[in-house]
Amino acid sequence: MPICNLPSKPILWRRLTNGWRLMPVTDNRLPEAELDRRFASIWDSPTGWRALSAVNHTAVGLRFIVTGVVFFLIGGVLAMILRTQLALPNQDIVSASTYNQIFTMHGTVMMFLFAIPVLEGLAMYMIPKMLGARDLVFPRISSLGYYCYVFGGVIILSSLVLEMAPDAGWFMYTPLSDKNFSPDKGPDFWLLGITFVEISAMAAGIELVVSILRTRAPGMTLGKMPIFGWYILAMSLMIIFGFPPLILASILLELERAAGFAFFDVSRGGDPLLWQHLFWLFGHPEVYIIFLPAAGIVSTLIPVFARRPLVGYRWIVLAIILMGFISFGLWVHHMFTVGIPHLAQAFFSVASMLVAIPTAIQVFAWLATLWSGRVVFALPMLWIIGFLVIFVAGGLTGVMLALVPFNWQVHDTHFVVAHMHYVLVGGMLFPLIAGFYYWLPHLSGRMPSEKLGRWGFWLTFIGFNATFLLMHVTGLMGMPRRIYTYDTGLGWDWLNLLSSVGGFVMAAGIAMILLDISLHFRFGRKAKPNPWGADTLEWAVSMPPNSYNFASLPEVRTRHPLWDHPDLPQTIPAGEHHLATFEHGRRETYGIDAITGKVKEIIHLPTNSWLPLQVSLFLAVVCISLLVGAYTLALLAVIGALVFILRWSWHNGAHPIAEPVRADDPTDPPLHSRTDNGPGLWGMVVGLLANGTLYLSLLFGWFYLWTVAPNWSVPEENPIAWLPLVVSGGLLTLATWGFNQLTARLREGQTKGLELKLWLAAFLSLLHAGSLLWVLLAADLQPLRLAHDAVLLVMLIYLMIHSSLLPILTAMQAMRVRLGYVGAGLPYEPVVLRPFWIYTLGIFWVSCAAFLLLPISWGGA
Numbered sequence: 001m002p003i004c005n006l007p008s009k010p011i012l013w014r015r016l017t018n019g020w021r022l023m024p025v026t027d028n029r030l031p032e033a034e035l036d037r038r039f040a041s042i043w044d045s046p047t048g049w050r051a052l053s054a055v056n057h058t059a060v061g062l063r064f065i066v067t068g069v070v071f072f073l074i075g076g077v078l079a080m081i082l083r084t085q086l087a088l089p090n091q092d093i094v095s096a097s098t099y100n101q102i103f104t105m106h107g108t109v110m111m112f113l114f115a116i117p118v119l120e121g122l123a124m125y126m127i128p129k130m131l132g133a134r135d136l137v138f139p140r141i142s143s144l145g146y147y148c149y150v151f152g153g154v155i156i157l158s159s160l161v162l163e164m165a166p167d168a169g170w171f172m173y174t175p176l177s178d179k180n181f182s183p184d185k186g187p188d189f190w191l192l193g194i195t196f197v198e199i200s201a202m203a204a205g206i207e208l209v210v211s212i213l214r215t216r217a218p219g220m221t222l223g224k225m226p227i228f229g230w231y232i233l234a235m236s237l238m239i240i241f242g243f244p245p246l247i248l249a250s251i252l253l254e255l256e257r258a259a260g261f262a263f264f265d266v267s268r269g270g271d272p273l274l275w276q277h278l279f280w281l282f283g284h285p286e287v288y289i290i291f292l293p294a295a296g297i298v299s300t301l302i303p304v305f306a307r308r309p310l311v312g313y314r315w316i317v318l319a320i321i322l323m324g325f326i327s328f329g330l331w332v333h334h335m336f337t338v339g340i341p342h343l344a345q346a347f348f349s350v351a352s353m354l355v356a357i358p359t360a361i362q363v364f365a366w367l368a369t370l371w372s373g374r375v376v377f378a379l380p381m382l383w384i385i386g387f388l389v390i391f392v393a394g395g396l397t398g399v400m401l402a403l404v405p406f407n408w409q410v411h412d413t414h415f416v417v418a419h420m421h422y423v424l425v426g427g428m429l430f431p432l433i434a435g436f437y438y439w440l441p442h443l444s445g446r447m448p449s450e451k452l453g454r455w456g457f458w459l460t461f462i463g464f465n466a467t468f469l470l471m472h473v474t475g476l477m478g479m480p481r482r483i484y485t486y487d488t489g490l491g492w493d494w495l496n497l498l499s500s501v502g503g504f505v506m507a508a509g510i511a512m513i514l515l516d517i518s519l520h521f522r523f524g525r526k527a528k529p530n531p532w533g534a535d536t537l538e539w540a541v542s543m544p545p546n547s548y549n550f551a552s553l554p555e556v557r558t559r560h561p562l563w564d565h566p567d568l569p570q571t572i573p574a575g576e577h578h579l580a581t582f583e584h585g586r587r588e589t590y591g592i593d594a595i596t597g598k599v600k601e602i603i604h605l606p607t608n609s610w611l612p613l614q615v616s617l618f619l620a621v622v623c624i625s626l627l628v629g630a631y632t633l634a635l636l637a638v639i640g641a642l643v644f645i646l647r648w649s650w651h652n653g654a655h656p657i658a659e660p661v662r663a664d665d666p667t668d669p670p671l672h673s674r675t676d677n678g679p680g681l682w683g684m685v686v687g688l689l690a691n692g693t694l695y696l697s698l699l700f701g702w703f704y705l706w707t708v709a710p711n712w713s714v715p716e717e718n719p720i721a722w723l724p725l726v727v728s729g730g731l732l733t734l735a736t737w738g739f740n741q742l743t744a745r746l747r748e749g750q751t752k753g754l755e756l757k758l759w760l761a762a763f764l765s766l767l768h769a770g771s772l773l774w775v776l777l778a779a780d781l782q783p784l785r786l787a788h789d790a791v792l793l794v795m796l797i798y799l800m801i802h803s804s805l806l807p808i809l810t811a812m813q814a815m816r817v818r819l820g821y822v823g824a825g826l827p828y829e830p831v832v833l834r835p836f837w838i839y840t841l842g843i844f845w846v847s848c849a850a851f852l853l854l855p856i857s858w859g860g861a
Contacts, residue, residue, distance in 0.1 A: 304535065
């Protein structure tokens, strides 16, 4: 598809604040207020109970943030109970069992329900505004992610109310969390609830990656993208690759607990260390998933308050990419004490220290920007300074922990707890609060109170250091983590008392901040436009923001659009730029080339819908049904969710509810649903990257158990029937070849026999799925006795799920051809489906080779 030119417009001379300029201005513009009214009628979210169907990124992003703050307060209360218990020796305010539940829930809530979701919410709110788009590219996916997050969080927290909370730590190590040592429902709440929440994170990751790459302002190349966009892009990609190992681990552990499968049980060929590997394959990148967006806030705010561009923009981008890669090679440094080989310890120790390099690049770039600028120490800047102090200290203790001998000495002590809080609270919470204060006028149109804000900062800063700086000392003195009380006379008494006092001082600081934010909505003074003198596009949006962000989309060819073109806040709402049309009633934004920023298509976005809520409700029923053992109901709920998801996908492209073909459809640039490279294809590919990571995690588990598990054993005879499997693969290969051929011809505009070919591909894939099901049912697998068979069964089920979807999705395309939604000039959906066909074919043959052929050639069954 050729890259299109922007629509031409009459050229007029216009007097701007920086002189006379040539501007593309329509000569029949509406008054600004009328333009706002017309756009608002298309983009505004419904009110009342119908607001639950809203999908606009501003509404969904704010919901994420507010809900995350609520969870943060719950996690904070749990932390205060812990510090109260530890304030004095030999206290019995809570029992050992209750203490275990509280510290497990504190970590779970803070890591899974606060840190990542609130940062995702901030990204959802800011990214379209910063990049010059009207919304995220898949707004209904955002809404689905929010409801999955809320329902998952409620499921997890309900365990606390029901006095069934998990007590095995937020990392849920096996065998402590297996059925033998945790026979109650606590771990099940954790596993099912977290998996539900992870769906939300994956949805946000896919949404943000595609939105950043495909919906920036016209002309905004990757090199001109605001630095915050780079950080969020890296964070989102890390979510795509980092979360699937934990999702797989949670599924395997729940299968072991609920059905008795063998994955982590040594006596049946499993290994509990497999859980640790899979958990930390997620867990360590998660630290950087949390840190990177916070660092993005720092890199955004420092140039604004230093009154100069960021020093070393390209170096920082390189550091972000480097940090993303290195973070996936460090997971074993959480496992130095579990008995891994010395060579592996040396490798991961060096890798752990390497991450200091990209971190240092960013820190020095920030310091250089401050050094060479004229710093304004406004309230947000105070939090940035606090971040620099605390995060550098946390980084130094991180380097200490990367040293294996030191790690052995302080492992599982309060030193590790202190380090983790310095990195996570210092590296995430302080920049987040700085960002809240910075963008608060954008949200409310009012300024925060400098006095209350500074009180909040100093109470939080002093309280935090009093709590956790002293915790380093108690850790070095040998105080283990996760103990609910201790004897007097060990030298820990006064340190713990001061730590607890510090914790309450910090809580007072957080309360002060919340009070300030609450009061400012009513009593804060009115903010002037762009009150901090920022350079990025979000400050060209009205304050408080409207629902469509930009009445017209400006071309952006600079990293500092508001510094170089300070008239943008006036010309954008006046409709003096591009795509200032509304007569069609569509929600539109530009789709651009991912690298050059040239406009390729007009993306028409879906409107408000109940489908995300309906799908998430069915998924919630699935989780709750599994929790109580109502498996039939769970199956029905899965079917219900699938029906609504298919209905969701049906209302797409040229469907009358989406965007039917019209005589006046734009052609230069065209609507995205008339192209073969729209955002749906990008979303499918990014989604398959996440799916592929989950599959690779399963492959890793297979090879790990095969080569490391002490009691790994294989059956004497191969439990899988080879010939039917090969025949099934042959059918899939033939069907995939046929589907590829028809999509290639469809792209060329050839539609002869298209419907029949689609039906044929669907039929062949149905035969493949049927034969694979026969192989699965006929397999002599004993997953309750052998880890070997348990992994094989999971692999076959994974293949079966994909193979079952192929005939359904392909048959839907055949029906769409008959109804005229797919055809010449409408190749969009079959092209989107093509990567799924190729992926299904790929995992089938890779599975045959890795799970069946390779063990036989190695001398196994």
